[in-house]
Amino acid sequence: xxxxxxxxxxxxxxxxxxxxxxxxxxxxxxxxxxxxxxxxxxxxxxxxxxxxxxxxxxxxxxxxxxxxxxxxxxxxxxxxxxxxxxxxxxxxxxxxxxxxxxxxxxxxxxxxxxxxxxx
Amino acid sequence: xxxxxxxxxxxxxxxxxxxxxxxxxxxxxxxxxxxxxxxxxxxxxxxxxxxxxxxxxxxxxxxxxxxxxxxxxxxxxxxxxxxxxxxxxxxxxxxxxxxxxxxxxxxxxxxxxx
Numbered sequence: 001x002x003x004x005x006x007x008x009x010x011x012x013x014x015x016x017x018x019x020x021x022x023x024x025x026x027x028x029x030x031x032x033x034x035x036x037x038x039x040x041x042x043x044x045x046x047x048x049x050x051x052x053x054x055x056x057x058x059x060x061x062x063x064x065x066x067x068x069x070x071x072x073x074x075x076x077x078x079x080x081x082x083x084x085x086x087x088x089x090x091x092x093x094x095x096x097x098x099x100x101x102x103x104x105x106x107x108x109x110x111x112x113x114x115x116x117x118x119x
Numbered sequence: 120x121x122x123x124x125x126x127x128x129x130x131x132x133x134x135x136x137x138x139x140x141x142x143x144x145x146x147x148x149x150x151x152x153x154x155x156x157x158x159x160x161x162x163x164x165x166x167x168x169x170x171x172x173x174x175x176x177x178x179x180x181x182x183x184x185x186x187x188x189x190x191x192x193x194x195x196x197x198x199x200x201x202x203x204x205x206x207x208x209x210x211x212x213x214x215x216x217x218x219x220x221x222x223x224x225x226x227x228x229x230x231x232x233x
């Protein structure tokens with residue numbers, strides 16, 4: 001079946017502009033996650049959705065970052081007034097049935113990412 | 120603080136040999152999940168293997184096995200019979216109790232030599 005897809009694969013923008021990054025999770029996966037990966041680093045958590053609601057947005061760096069998942073499937077990460085420091089690869093992941101107690105259904109499956117470059 | 124440490128920034132292994140990639144973690148939780156991902160140059164994070172903190176046996180998935188030593192808080196990945204296609208970045212991750220987010224290490228770049 002289809003994996004997680006993300007569009008665009010690359011986005012170049014100018015400082016101060018607004019960008020939207022899209023994620024389409026694996027069909028049937030209720031949970032969706034956004035991560036940011038800077039060069040030479042592991043991914044850093046941004047936000048987690050269970051269904052339509054943001055269950056944990058503790059990783060969003062500031063109020064310029066916002067994400068939505070209005071119908072519980074596709075999600076959009078929105079960045080306002082972009083800064084050069086926002087340049088990174090933005091990864092989306094989905095999982096089937098995460099439980100606080102853990103288990104193999106926790107496993108997050110990642111998309112190919114969107115490489116954002118802010119000039 | 121909860122943390123994943125991967126002390127090997129780069130590793131080389133000869134094709135067909137086995138290699139161990141180190142991962143230690145720091146948590147006071149009793150319940151947590153440990154994961155390994157492979158990230159080729161294409162950028163996609165590929166799930167390899169999962170180990171639950173209460174699993175008594177080490178996880179295995181094909182050529183991948185996880186050497187889980189709970190008392191030492193280590194979760195090393197063992198790749199047997201290395202192949203050229205195994206050349207990639209490898210990330211260890213932990214999902215702490217009470218949260219759904221993963222904490223990742225800084226990764227190890229593996230190069231398989233022909």
